[in-house]
Amino acid sequence: SWVLGTVPPDIAGVKIRYIDTGKGAEAIVLLHGGTSRLESWVTTGVIDNLAKDFRVIAFDARGHGKSDSPREPSAYGRQQALDVVRILDALKISKAHIIGFSLGSSTVAQLLTLHPERFLTGVQVAGAGRSPEEANDPRIETEASEIARDCVSRSRLMRQAPAGMKPTEEDIQKRIAACRADPTFDQLATAASLRGYRDQAVTAEQMAAVKVPTLGIVGTLD
Numbered sequence: 001s002w003v004l005g006t007v008p009p010d011i012a013g014v015k016i017r018y019i020d021t022g023k024g025a026e027a028i029v030l031l032h033g034g035t036s037r038l039e040s041w042v043t044t045g046v047i048d049n050l051a052k053d054f055r056v057i058a059f060d061a062r063g064h065g066k067s068d069s070p071r072e073p074s075a076y077g078r079q080q081a082l083d084v085v086r087i088l089d090a091l092k093i094s095k096a097h098i099i100g101f102s103l104g105s106s107t108v109a110q111l112l113t114l115h116p117e118r119f120l121t122g123v124q125v126a127g128a129g130r131s132p133e134e135a136n137d138p139r140i141e142t143e144a145s146e147i148a149r150d151c152v153s154r155s156r157l158m159r160q161a162p163a164g165m166k167p168t169e170e171d172i173q174k175r176i177a178a179c180r181a182d183p184t185f186d187q188l189a190t191a192a193s194l195r196g197y198r199d200q201a202v203t204a205e206q207m208a209a210v211k212v213p214t215l216g217i218v219g220t221l222d
Contacts, residue, residue, distance in 0.1 A: 016083055017066040018059035022051030027096040030058040031104025037065030069189035077199025081110040099123040106130045113206040122214040126222045135201035140194055148191035151179035162221045
């Protein structure tokens with residue numbers, strides 16, 4: 001059975017929606033990708049599979065799904081990582097495995113440098129730590145502005161598409177329409193989340209100092 005609840009607003013004033021399931025002795029925390037939500041782990045069967053052997057916690061990151069969506073960049077960045085520690089504290093879990101996909105993977109990197117004592121292992125899927133250069137990439141402001149205006153970032157779609165798979169104008173318009181039709185998507189909060197990237201930077205030295213066993217998974221077209 002699942003426990004569906006919310007972590008009450010902390011000192012940052014943000015409420016986080018989470019699910020808690022499984023009865024294993026060790027806990028796993030799942031961090032979804034940007035513009036997604038905890039259901040991404042449900043529909044793919046990941047939670048049901050892991051819950052056979054572990055206690056599994058998944059949540060909507062701030063600015064996503066049914067968690068609170070502040071619209072100031074200062075409410076994101078490092079605060080997204082610290083939400084994981086707040087959830088572990090609220091659920092009285094001293095240590096957990098941590099798995100992140102894409103944006104969640106960047107969050108894992110930051111968590112392993114900020115609070116390595118709280119994690120048994122780390123898994124980074126389709127993403128790595130955000131270097132200072134990446135965190136301050138001027139393209140981030142362009143993409144944030146496009147999302148705030150159009151709900152999706154045209155330049156990001158083109159930049160991230162694999163070679164030979166660039167979206168057509170029709171594809172982009174379909175994405176815009178679907179985005180605007182999603183009542184749970186707050187484009188201004190998402191833009192603020194992108195602008196908070198500069199507060200997610202981890203240096204090569206910080207990552208080299210991490211002792212938590214960590215697995216990286218990258219697909220051919222990621």
